Every structure is written in C-alpha cells, then in structure tokens.
Amino acid sequence: MPRSPTPRRRATLASLAAELKISRTTVSNAYNRPDQLSAELRERVLSTAKRLGYPGPDPVARSLRTRRAGAVGLLTTEPLNYSFSDPAALDFVAGLAESCEAAGQGLLLVAVGPNRSVSEGSAAVLAAGVDGFVVYSASDDDPYLPSVLQRQLPVVVVDQPKGVAGASWVGIDDRAAMRALAEYVIELGHREIALLTMRLDRARPPGGPGPALADTGRLRNPAFGVQAERIGGVCDAMAAAGLDPGALTIVESYDHGPASGGAAAEVALRSNANLTALMCTADVLALSAMDHLRARGIYVPGQMTVTGFDGVPEALRRGLTTVVQPSVDKGRRAGELLHLRSGVPVVEVLTTEVVRGRTAGPPA
Amino acid sequence: MPRSPTPRRRATLASLAAELKISRTTVSNAYNRPDQLSAELRERVLSTAKRLGYPGPDPVARSLRTRRAGAVGLLTTEPLNYSFSDPAALDFVAGLAESCEAAGQGLLLVAVGPNRSVSEGSAAVLAAGVDGFVVYSASDDDPYLPSVLQRQLPVVVVDQPKGVAGASWVGIDDRAAMRALAEYVIELGHREIALLTMRLDRARPPGGPGPALADTGRLRNPAFGVQAERIGGVCDAMAAAGLDPGALTIVESYDHGPASGGAAAEVALRSNANLTALMCTADVLALSAMDHLRARGIYVPGQMTVTGFDGVPEALRRGLTTVVQPSVDKGRRAGELLHLRSGVPVVEVLTTEVVRGRTAGPPA
DNA sequence: TTGAAAGCGCTAACAC
DNA sequence: GTGTTAGCGCTTTCAA
Numbered sequence: 001m002p003r004s005p006t007p008r009r010r011a012t013l014a015s016l017a018a019e020l021k022i023s024r025t026t027v028s029n030a031y032n033r034p035d036q037l038s039a040e041l042r043e044r045v046l047s048t049a050k051r052l053g054y055p056g057p058d059p060v061a062r063s064l065r066t067r068r069a070g071a072v073g074l075l076t077t078e079p080l081n082y083s084f085s086d087p088a089a090l091d092f093v094a095g096l097a098e099s100c101e102a103a104g105q106g107l108l109l110v111a112v113g114p115n116r117s118v119s120e121g122s123a124a125v126l127a128a129g130v131d132g133f134v135v136y137s138a139s140d141d142d143p144y145l146p147s148v149l150q151r152q153l154p155v156v157v158v159d160q161p162k163g164v165a166g167a168s169w170v171g172i173d174d175r176a177a178m179r180a181l182a183e184y185v186i187e188l189g190h191r192e193i194a195l196l197t198m199r200l201d202r203a204r205p206p207g208g209p210g211p212a213l214a215d216t217g218r219l220r221n222p223a224f225g226v227q228a229e230r231i232g233g234v235c236d237a238m239a240a241a242g243l244d245p246g247a248l249t250i251v252e253s254y255d256h257g258p259a260s261g262g263a264a265a266e267v268a269l270r271s272n273a274n275l276t277a278l279m280c281t282a283d284v285l286a287l288s289a290m291d292h293l294r295a296r297g298i299y300v301p302g303q304m305t306v307t308g309f310d311g312v313p314e315a316l317r318r319g320l321t322t323v324v325q326p327s328v329d330k331g332r333r334a335g336e337l338l339h340l341r342s343g344v345p346v347v348e349v350l351t352t353e354v355v356r357g358r359t360a361g362p363p364a
Numbered sequence: 365m366p367r368s369p370t371p372r373r374r375a376t377l378a379s380l381a382a383e384l385k386i387s388r389t390t391v392s393n394a395y396n397r398p399d400q401l402s403a404e405l406r407e408r409v410l411s412t413a414k415r416l417g418y419p420g421p422d423p424v425a426r427s428l429r430t431r432r433a434g435a436v437g438l439l440t441t442e443p444l445n446y447s448f449s450d451p452a453a454l455d456f457v458a459g460l461a462e463s464c465e466a467a468g469q470g471l472l473l474v475a476v477g478p479n480r481s482v483s484e485g486s487a488a489v490l491a492a493g494v495d496g497f498v499v500y501s502a503s504d505d506d507p508y509l510p511s512v513l514q515r516q517l518p519v520v521v522v523d524q525p526k527g528v529a530g531a532s533w534v535g536i537d538d539r540a541a542m543r544a545l546a547e548y549v550i551e552l553g554h555r556e557i558a559l560l561t562m563r564l565d566r567a568r569p570p571g572g573p574g575p576a577l578a579d580t581g582r583l584r585n586p587a588f589g590v591q592a593e594r595i596g597g598v599c600d601a602m603a604a605a606g607l608d609p610g611a612l613t614i615v616e617s618y619d620h621g622p623a624s625g626g627a628a629a630e631v632a633l634r635s636n637a638n639l640t641a642l643m644c645t646a647d648v649l650a651l652s653a654m655d656h657l658r659a660r661g662i663y664v665p666g667q668m669t670v671t672g673f674d675g676v677p678e679a680l681r682r683g684l685t686t687v688v689q690p691s692v693d694k695g696r697r698a699g700e701l702l703h704l705r706s707g708v709p710v711v712e713v714l715t716t717e718v719v720r721g722r723t724a725g726p727p728a
Numbered sequence: 729t730t731g732a733a734a735g736c737g738c739t740a741a742c743a744c
Numbered sequence: 745g746t747g748t749t750a751g752c753g754c755t756t757t758c759a760a
Contacts, residue, residue: 010516012737023747028739037745055516059493060427061737064752069424070491071472084458090448098443100475104484106492107473108435111465120468127434128470129423129493151419152374258677313622376753387731392755401729425753428736731760736753743748 011054020048031057063129071106072096072338073130075148077138078113086256086284087312088327089136092158095331096134103339105131112144122147132338134158135167139202139223154341156334160225168337168346170330174226177323177352178233181307182279184321184354186241189362190277190305194249194268195234196289197227197281198256205254211264213271214250230281230309249275253285261288262295276305276363283308283315283322290318290359301361311355319358326350375418384412395421427493435470436460436702437494439512441502443477450620450648451676452691453500456522459695460498467703469495476508486511496702498522499531503566503587518705520698524589532701532710534694538590541687541716542597545671546643548685548718550605553726554641554669558613558632559598560653561591561645562620569618575628577635578614594645594673613639617649625652626659640669640727647672647679647686654682654723665725675719683722690714 017024022041029036030045037045049056063069074096076083083089100107110128112121125133125147132154138145140161148155155167162169185193197214200222205215222228235245251268253260264285265278278293280286286308290300298304308315311324329350337346381388386405393400394409401409413420427433438460440453448454464471474492476485489497489511496518502509504525512519519531526533549557561578564586569579586592599609615632617624628649629642642657644650650672654664662668672679675688693714701710 013739014737024738025740025748026746029746032739041745053516055514056490057739058428058737059491060424060433061752062491062739063424063493064422064428064737064754065739067752069493071493073470084448084454090454094443094448097473097475098477098479100473101443101477101479104475104480104488106437106475106488109461109464109471109473111461111468111470113462113465115462115465116468124468124470126420127423127426129427129433129435152417377755378753388754389732389756390730393730396755405729421755422753425736426755428738429753429755431736729760732758734755734757736755738752740751741749744746 011049011052013054013057016045016049016052016054019052020045028057060129069129069131070104071108071130072100072335073108073110073125073128073133073148075110075112075125075133075135075138075144077136077142083136085258086282086310087314088283088310088325091312091327092136092331092334095328095333096335097331098328099332099335099339103335105335105339118143126151132156132341134334134338135164137224137226140225141202141223154338154343156337158330158334162225166345168348170334170337170348170350171226172325172330172350172352174229175233175236177325177354178230178281178309179236180233180354181309181321181323182234182237183240184356185277185279185305185307185360186237186243188277188305188360191243191363192247192249192272192274193234193238193277193279194251194265194272194275195231195279195281196251196253196261196264196268196285197231198224198252198285199254200224200227200252205252209255211251211253211260211267213267214252218252219250227281234279256282256284258284259288259292261285261290262292265289265292277307277360278304279307281309283310283312283320286320286322286359287315287318290320300359303364305360305363307360311353316355316357320355321357321360322355323352324355325352375413375416377418377421380409380413380416380418383416384409392421424493433493433495434468435472435494436464436699437472437474437489437492437497437512439474439476439489439497439499439502439508441500441506449622450646450674451678452647452674452689455676455691456500456695456698459692459697460699461695462692463696463699463703467699469699469703482507490515496520496705498698498702499528501588501590504589505566505587518702518707520701522694522698526589530709532712534698534701534712534714535590536689536694536714536716538593539597539600541689541718542594542643542645542673543600544597544718545673545685545687546598546601547604548720549641549643549669549671549724550601550607552641552669552724555607555727556611556613556636556638557598557602557641557643558615558629558636558639559595559643559645560615560617560625560628560632560649561595562588562616562649563618564588564591564616569616573619575615575617575624575631577631578616582616583614591645598643620646620648622648623652623656625649625654626656629653629656640667641671641724642668643671645673647674647676647684650684650686650723651679651682654684664723667728669724669727671724675717680719680721685721685724686719687716688719689716
C-alpha cells in the first residue's frame with residue numbers, strides 16, 4: 001500500500017532548502033518572516049514543503065535556538081480531577097489558561113500526582129519544557145517545590161506557600177477576609193461556633209480517613225498556610241469580641257469529596273451540641289454541610305448559620321453567606337506576571353468581598 | 365546586593381564538565397545513567413552543579429537530541445472553563461492526565477481559543493512541543509485539525525470527528541446508546557417527545573444566542589457528529605416503533621451555560637404543548653431542564669419525563685434516567701493509545717449503560 | 729570508567 | 745532579498 005510521498009527520513013528545513021537549492025535561512029524566513037522574501041519564493045517554499053510533507057519548523061529545535069519553550073508549567077498539589085472538582089480551582093485554571101492563550105503560550109500540566117513517586121514527579125518538573133512555573137496552592141513542605149526552584153525559571157506562587165524566595169505571589173488576604181466574615185457572624189450573636197477546614201497538613205491525620213476534630217499539633221503548625229490564615233481570622237474576630245478562640249470547634253476534612261462537608265458538620269455537631277454556627281473554609285464544604293443539615297431536618301439559617309469561602313457560582317445561587325474571591329482573576333494575574341518576565345518578584349493581593357446571603361442569621 | 369554564585373552566563377553541562385575537567389559525557393551520565401560512573405564522581409558532579417547553580421540538563425536540548433518532547437498536546441474546541449464546566453469533559457481530562465502521569469508525560473493544553481485568531485491558534489498547534497495530540501470532541505470542520513494533522517504526529521481523536529485519516533479514535537456508540545434510551549422512553553408510552561441537543565454546528569444559528577428549534581439545514585448536516593448520532597438514535601427508535609421521526613421536536617442549545625437546559629426546555633414546551641418527554645443529549649442540559657420544570661411546577665416524572673446523557677455524578681445522585689458513559693476511561697484510553705505509539709491507528713468503542721432513574725415514567 | 733566526535737533541527741548575526 | 749557561519753545544550757555512538 002503505497003502511502004503518498006513518505007520519505008524514509010522526515011523532511012527537515014535543511015532538506016527542504018537543499019531540494020529548493022536555497023539556503024536554510026530563506027526557508028526559515030518563509031515561515032517566520034514572510035516579509036523577508038518575495039511572495040513567489042515563499043509560495044514555492046511552502047508548496048514544496050507540502051509536497052515533501054515537511055510539517056514546518058520543529059518546535060523543539062526552535063525552542064532550543066530561541067531559548068523560549070512557549071509554555072508555562074502548572075504545578076498542582078492534588079491530582080487533577082480532585083483539584084478541579086473544586087469550582088474555585090477550576091476558575092483559577094480557566095483564568096490562567098486565558099492569559100496563556102492571550103500570550104500565545106501553552107499550559108503544561110506537569111505530571112505530578114499520587115501515581116508517581118516523589119522522585120519521578122521531581123524528574124517531571126525538571127524535564128518540563130517551560131519558560132516558567134505557576135505553583136498553585138501548595139503546602140509549605142511541598143516535595144516538588146525545590147525542583148521547581150532548582151530550574152531557576154520565573155515562578156509565580158498562587159495562594160500558598162507565602163514567601164518563596166525569588167517567586168512572585170498572587171493571592172488574597174485570607175486572614176482579613178475570614179475575620180470580616182467571622183465578625184459578622186459574631187455580631188449576629190453567635191457564640192458557639194465551629195469551623196470546618198480543608199486539610200491542614202500533607203500527612204494524613206491519625207484518626208482515619210473521615211473528617212475529625214483538628215489535632216492540636218496540626219493546628220499549631222499547619223502546612224497549608226491558607227487554612228491557617230482563615231482559622232486565624234476567625235480567632236482574631238473572636239478575640240476582638242472578647243470570646244475565647246480556644247472554644248472554637250475546629251474540624252479538619254482531610255479528603256474532600258462531595259460529601260465531606262456533611263461528614264465534617266456531623267463531627268462538629270457531635271462534638272458540641274450547642275453549636276449555632278458552622279463556618280467553612282470553602283464553599284464546597286459549606287454546600288455539602290447544608291445538604292446534610294437539611295437531611296437532618298436542621299433549618300438554615302433558623303437553627304444553624306452556615307458560611308462558606310470562595311464565592312463559587314453554586315454557592316451564590318443558593319444564597320450562601322460567604323467570602324467571594326476573584327478566582328479567575330487570580331489565574332489571569334498569575335499568568336500575566338509570568339509572561340511579563342520582568343524578573344522582579346511581585347506580590348499581588350487581590351480583593352475579596354463578604355457576601356451576606358440567606359444562610360446566616362441570629363442564633364435561635 | 366550580591367546574589368550568591370550567579371555566573372553572568374547560565375551554567376551548562378559543558379561548563380560544568382570544564383569546571384570539573386571531565387568530559388560532558390560523564391556529566392550527562394551523572395544525571396541520566398548513575399550506574400555509568402563511580403558514586404564518588406557522581407557526587408562530585410552533583411555538588412559542583414549545585415555550587416555553580418546548574419539546574420540539570422536542559423529539557424529542550426535533551427528533547428531535541430532524544431526526539432522526545434515528553435508531553436502530549438490536548439486540543440479542545442471550547443475555551444477551558446467552558447469545556448470543563450461539563451463534568452463529563454472534566455472527567456475525561458482527569459483520565460487523560462492520569463495516563464500521562466503514569467507514562468511520565470506532561471499534558472500540554474494548547475493555546476487555542478476565542479481570544480486568538482485561527483491563524484494564531486494554528487501557530488500554537490504547530491509550535492507545541494509534544495509527541496502527539498489528543499483531539500477532544502471537535503467538529504468535522506474544526507479549523508485546527510488540519511494543523512494537528514500537518515504535524516505528522518500520532519493523533520487520537522476522542523468522540524468526534526470520526527474517520528480522521530491516520531488517527532486513532534476513542535468513543536462510544538452514541539447512536540445505539542441513545543436509541544436504547546429512546547426505546548425505553550417510547551416503551552413507557554411517550555409519543556410527543558422533544559430532544560434538547562448541544563450545538564450542531566460551529567456557526568452560530570441565525571436566531572440569536574438562546575436555544576432555538578433546530579434549523580433544518582443544521583439538522584441535515586451537523587458538524588458535530590456526536591449530536592447527529594444521538595439524534596439519529598432517537599429517530600431510529602421512533603421509526604422502529606412506527607412513529608414519525610419528523611414529529612420529533614428538536615431544540616438546539618448553542619451556548620451552554622448552567623441555565624441552558626431550562627431555556628431549551630422552555631422553547632420545546634412553547635413549541636409543542638403536548639410534550640410528555642424531554643430527552644437531552646447531555647446531563648447538564650437535563651439537570652437544568654429539571655430545575656426549570658420544577659420552578660414551573662411541572663412534576664417529573666409525573667407530568668414530564670426527562671432523560672440525560674453522560675452519567676455525571678450529580679445526575680446519578682439526582683436519579684436522572686440517562687446513559688452512563690465511561691468518561692474517565694475515555695481519557696485514560698486516549699492517553700494510553702498515544703503512549704503506545706504503535707503507529708497503527710486503533711478504533712476503540714467503549715461500552716455504555718442505560719440507567720433507569722427516577723425521572724422517566726409513563727405519560728400522564 | 730571516561731573521552732572525542734558528531735550531530736539533533738533550527739535561527740540570529742552578519743555579510744553579500 | 746539571500747546566503748554563510750556559528751552555535752543553542754544536549755546525548756550517543758564509538759573508541760580508548
């Protein structure tokens with residue numbers, strides 16, 4: 001079965017030039033600088049290319065020569081379906097993708113995840129053909145961060161960890177935002193408050209897979225700064241109101257599935273039957289908690305106040321009282337900082353807004 | 365401000381070798397073949413590398429030399445947040461990412477979207493440093509497909525278009541699956557049926573942005589084969605039951621936002637007040653339609669039967685009668701076929717299952 | 729165990 | 745408008 005002009009060896013720019021008896025430069029120009037040669041010659045080059053099955057300049061070779069990979073690497077802590085199951089994370093990626101697209105850059109999802117060992121993951125980071133990295137919401141002790149830094153490429157950290165030397169940072173003031181929300185809850189009259197958080201540390205807590213009362217050790221030294229900040233914000237508000245932050249019931253949800261919030265709410269309720277408010281560090285947690293409360297016949301906000309964090313569409317639709325943060329902008333901004341490649345690390349704090357929905361009211 | 369050993373010029377493998385007065389081969393081996401040199405020497409190489417700030421072999425140069433980019437390109441028709449807003453698409457990407465990860469390959473989201481012109485998008489495809497492409501659910505006349513093919517790399521098409529020469533294909537038998545579902549609906553006694561579809565063509569329909577009764581022209585020659593197949597499946601079932609497929613009310617939803625299904629349902633109801641069943645070519649459409657019906661006080665399934673397609677988690681949770689397709693597997697399989705790089709195009713049809721939920725019943 | 733030589737395919741200076 | 749030259753940084757025979 002003769003397959004049309006398939007030379008045994010793939011055509012290259014050089015072979016095309018030889019065929020046409022012109023220089024490689026001219027062929028290169030035909031692709032990259034159309035104005036540098038006559039239209040006829042260019043046409044002749046392009047048509048010969050088609051005839052020879054030359055696919056155009058090899059991207060890798062070009063990258064080597066120009067020192068630009070044309071892509072941005074995205075490092076996420078969690079496996080993809082996991083991290084993207086949170087609409088806020090998805091919005092972030094969408095924003096990042098948008099800015100990459102506008103800059104003509106690809107977005108490389110670096111193959112790091114639970115299927116591979118840390119050394120394999122590091123190898124993937126070291127082997128990524130990119131011009132810079134975006135690190136999304138990693139723990140302070142993320143095992144891949146050192147490899148990213150080793151590359152000596154521009155890095156933008158989103159959300160956490162804060163203070164990575166030489167890297168830009170984009171995020172929000174989690175502590176202040178959460179404090180503002182907590183102040184509102186306290187103002188409503190709540191005194192018995194529980195806080196449902198996402199994981200505080202990379203290491204699994206001892207007590208099994210489900211949500212559990214947060215371990216003091218984990219609370220004291222959380223690897224995920226964002227959670228720590230949000231907890232801190234609630235404590236700040238309590239302290240400012242003359243309440244004892246130590247009385248706050250904190251439940252950590254290590255794995256986040258669609259029902260984690262409900263399970264965490266259950267743990268909180270069991271731990272303290274007098275609770276009147278459930279504050280959550282993520283909307284997905286709050287929404288799930290609300291579902292659970294409804295199933296248990298606990299009315300929101302009449303019997304229980306529930307708040308979230310993020311401002312994902314479903315939360316706003318359902319009237320959740322929450323902090324809205326600009327997730328898409330975060331992604332966009334992160335990309336822009338990378339594409340700027342000014343070299344100077346930038347810290348950018350985006351604004352948030354407390355949205356008073358229909359899920360917070362005075363305690364019964 | 366003296367920044368630690370920052371040579372004016374970035375260290376390279378060659379400069380490291382020169383510094384150590386050993387050959388480049390040996391340095392290369394220190395990174396790639398630890399067994400090819402003594403542990404001490406390797407240690408010396410690595411520590412000198414650290415001292416000089418050498419980040420390890422340049423990925424791009426290595427790719428040029430080894431002829432392997434170490435990444436797979438993913439071409440999606442829709443902008444990211446758009447295509448990922450469908451959980452089925454997200455599952456697909458998760459599956460693909462998983463197989464890439466297992467193969468140690470990165471996943472490059474190619475910068476193609478509405479922010480860039482077609483020629484810019486094509487340039488991005490031509491410039492992507494990848495070893496192969498996955499094309500996800502593109503239209504028959506997708507403007508980037510030719511560029512993908514031009515690259516002469518392994519290609520796996522997912523869902524549509526079918527029959528791309530030289531490319532593998534992974535998908536399901538949409539027609540048979542939809543037919544089976546329609547047979548069930550007809551069997552229940554439904555005669556007045558509407559079908560709500562996703563977009564049938566890349567070009568916007570004339571009648572404005574919202575869902576509209578499908579244009580005959582678009583129906584006759586849909587650019588999105590999957591929709592065509594699913595429509596065909598319903599028609600097959602009707603014809604087999606002695607019904608006139610021409611009586612089917614078809615509403616096309618060009619843009620899909622979270623409320624599109626409801627809007628489409630409204631169009632269908634207005635067009636035919638006697639409808640007793642709303643079949644949808646996607647769960648997201650069906651779920652939104654159900655919300656709309658509830659808001660209108662139309663009881664499902666008592667007054668209206670609703671069916672979906674895909675089997676996304678929320679649909680199953682809500683008891684939607686639908687076709688479950690293995691979206692994650694689709695992604696995984698697509699990746700595997702690419703990593704196989706056998707060269708021989710493969711066609712792989714995954715199995716589906718009709719799930720009889722709580723949203724289909726006999727007509728009132 | 730190490731080294732020398734030979735490119736991978738391309739583009740950027742610079743000359744003509 | 746076109747060609748010549750010189751690498752980009754690396755790996756891979758092959759030979760020592």
